[in-house]
Amino acid sequence: MAVWTFGGRLGLRGRLGGCRLLCPRFQSFGPQGGEDGDRPQPSSKAAKVLKIYTKTGDKGLSSTFTGERRPKDDQVFEALGTTDELSSAIGFAMELITEKGHTFAEELRKIQCTLQDVGSALATPRSSAREAHLKHTAFQEEPILELEQWIDKYSSQLPPLTAFILPVGIERRSGGKSSSALHFCRAVCRRAERRVVPLVQMGETDANVAKFLNRLSDYLFTVARYAAMKEGSQEKIYKKRDV
Secondary structure (H helix, E strand, O other): OOOOEOEEEOOOOOOOOOOOHHHHHHHHEEOOOOEEOOOOOOOOOOOOOOOOOOOOOHHHHOOOOOEEEEEEOOOOHHHHHEEEHHHHHHHHHHHHHHHHHHHHHHHHHHHHHHHHHHHHOOOOOOOOOOOHHHHOOOOHHHHHHHHHHHHHHOOOOOOOOOOOEOOOOOOOOOOOHHHHHHHHHHHHHHHHHHHHHHHHHOOOOOOOHHHHHHHHHHHHHHHHHHHHHHHOOOOOOOOOOOO
């Protein structure tokens, strides 16, 4: 059965999927929830191939880390799905950023790992969570403070804002793709924040999750400007239309 759990989405029999490859510091959990730590080792018996599809969601329900079955359009899964979309958007942006040799690519990789922690917290609604669940999925303040440090670092190197910036292609034939991709990530991040805020207000998830997404959108805006500056691209500025 596929469920959402600590560090990402679990596949059949509780084995952690792709996020383990991205963030090796995460540990997988076995069927009873105990720490596994290492990859499954081959036994004397023939290894059973685990299928990616489980068919358990065919009726429109999915499981949280607490084992609760909820409709797939539940607010919890809306928040989880948007956070997953954000991580995918950042992954796409990283392809462009790496090509340009930007030094903040490693920060984005670290942010993707932190978004896995965000997903773990969201997948553990407090209304059905036990103390052991909350202990494994608690979201701390440190990632928020780290984002603020990064924002301050890049902001100090940027010219002051004097007008609204348009999140579109830059006026240069071969430049500006990194900045545009990061502005798109920022917009997805804002939507993720909007999905999370109701869960915080209902007491279903930690307020630090919403704070992190709020700071992350500011970070993405800042590095979008920074990328444009480093690539020698001119930002497009909003101009009011003449009536």
